[in-house]
Amino acid sequence: MNNYSFEQLSVGQSESFEVTVTSEMMDCFLKISGDTNPLHNDEEFAIEQGYEHKVVYGLLTTSFISKLVGVLLPGEKCLLQGVEAKYLKPVYVGDTLTVTGTIDELHESVKRASIKVIISNQNDKKVLKGKAEVGFLK
Amino acid sequence: MNNYSFEQLSVGQSESFEVTVTSEMMDCFLKISGDTNPLHNDEEFAIEQGYEHKVVYGLLTTSFISKLVGVLLPGEKCLLQGVEAKYLKPVYVGDTLTVTGTIDELHESVKRASIKVIISNQNDKKVLKGKAEVGFLK
Numbered sequence: 099m100n101n102y103s104f105e106q107l108s109v110g111q112s113e114s115f116e117v118t119v120t121s122e123m124m125d126c127f128l129k130i131s132g133d134t135n136p137l138h139n140d141e142e143f144a145i146e147q148g149y150e151h152k153v154v155y156g157l158l159t160t161s162f163i164s165k166l167v168g169v170l171l172p173g174e175k176c177l178l179q180g181v182e183a184k185y186l187k188p189v190y191v192g193d194t195l196t197v198t199g200t201i202d203e204l205h206e207s208v209k210r211a212s213i214k215v216i217i218s219n220q221n222d223k224k225v226l227k228g229k230a231e232v233g234f235l236k
Numbered sequence: 237m238n239n240y241s242f243e244q245l246s247v248g249q250s251e252s253f254e255v256t257v258t259s260e261m262m263d264c265f266l267k268i269s270g271d272t273n274p275l276h277n278d279e280e281f282a283i284e285q286g287y288e289h290k291v292v293y294g295l296l297t298t299s300f301i302s303k304l305v306g307v308l309l310p311g312e313k314c315l316l317q318g319v320e321a322k323y324l325k326p327v328y329v330g331d332t333l334t335v336t337g338t339i340d341e342l343h344e345s346v347k348r349a350s351i352k353v354i355i356s357n358q359n360d361k362k363v364l365k366g367k368a369e370v371g372f373l374k
Contacts, residue, residue, distance in 0.1 A: 099272065117270065126264040131299045132255065134237065135306030135314060137373065147373050156316045157295075157302040161269045164295040168273030176273060178294045180322040235275065235285050 100173030104209045104234050107201055113170035114198035117162055119154050119191050127158040154189040159226050163215055166199045167230050171213060175235045179210065183228035187219070194220045199230065209234055238311030242347045242372050245339055251308035252336035255300055257292050257329050265296040292327035297364050301353055304337045305368050309351060313373045317348065321366035325357070332358045337368065347372050 100113070124138070136143040137153050144152045160183045167176045189195065196218045203212040210233050217226035238251070262276070274281040275291050282290045298321045305314045327333065334356045341350040348371050355364035 123268045126268050127299065127302075130261045130264050130268075130296060131302040133302040133306040135302075136312065137315070138306070155302055157299050157319065158268060160298065160319065161265065161295050164265075164269040164271040164273075164293055168271040168276070174274065177275070178323060180320070181295065181298065182318070182320045184318040185316060 099169050100171065101175060102172035103175060104204070104211065107172060107204060107211055109201050109204060111171070112198060112200040113166065114196055115165065115170065116194055116196050118194045119158070119189060121191050123158060124152075124154065124191060127155050127161075131155070131157065149188055151190045154191060154193070156183070156185045159185070159189050159195070159217060160228070162195065162197045162217065163228065163230055166197050166215065167213065167232050171199045171201070172211070172232065172234065177233040177235055178230060179233050180231040181228065183215075183226055185226055187223050187225045189219065189225050195225065202229070237307050238309065239313060240310035241313060242342070242349065245310060245342060245349055247339050247342060249309070250336060250338040251304065252334055253303065253308065254332055254334050256332045257296070257327060259329055261296060262290075262292065262329060265293050269293070269295065287326055289328045292329060292331070294321070294323045297323070297327050297333065297355060298366070300333065300335045300355065301366065301368055304335050304353065305351065305370050309337045309339070310349065310370065310372065315371040315373050316368060317371050318369040319366065321353075321364055323364055325361050325363045327357065327363050333363065340367070
């Protein structure tokens with residue numbers, strides 16, 4: 099786990115990791131969220147709607163931002179204050195995603211970092227574009 | 237599950253549900269996200285940092301927006317396009333949260349609804365303030 103202080107960060111600094119979405123993650127997300135929507139749970143329904151398979155929950159994909167900031171950038175001292183996400187393309191079980199965060203702005207007076215987030219799939223297509231605002235623990 | 241079409245929605249329309257955060261949800265979220273940050277996993281560390289207990293992942297609390305839009309508002313036809321969340325107060329395991337969505341704007345030309353989201357705890361304190369942008373399936 100990284101452990102950057104505010105002072106150790108600079109604009110443009112970047113971290114990334116890869117993750118493959120599994121059926122177990124879908125089951126887990128259903129248990130947490132209670133979102134039984136058929137787009138995420140019924141293969142036939144999703145195909146009728148023009149998708150290749152059941153679609154991975156947008157907020158499951160968004161959850162990877164938690165590791166990005168809590169483990170990598172800044173890591174241990176992270177205090178997540180806010181998140182934004184836009185969903186650009188569907189994600190399917192089996193997709194391997196690359197989650198990348200880049201320091202966009204550093205707000206010295208409040209010791210807060212704005213991190214630009216891009217999540218891409220194995221075909222290099224952006225599936226999520228977003229932002230995380232992080233403060234720092236002692 | 238609700239099944240509102242775009243035409244059936246009106247500004248000010250609201251839906252809400254209650255959910256109690258459990259240890260199982262925390263375990264599940266760790267499995268999905270891979271976020272091993274001690275603030276969410278080490279009671280002693282969290283208390284040293286001035287919290288009452290281990291803090292629930294912000295993005296776990298955000299996950300409840302998935303049910304809000306996918307099951308209730310608009311329900312079956314929901315196509316989540318984007319989410320924003322600001323974390324206002326810590327959430328702990330055992331907290332009972334009320335998740336409320338209210339239609340804020342309806343964009344007729346693109347058939348998209350902006351939904352204001354408030355999540356409050358059992359002491360009526362707002363823990364999350366956010367927004368969801370939803371489109372509609374066929």
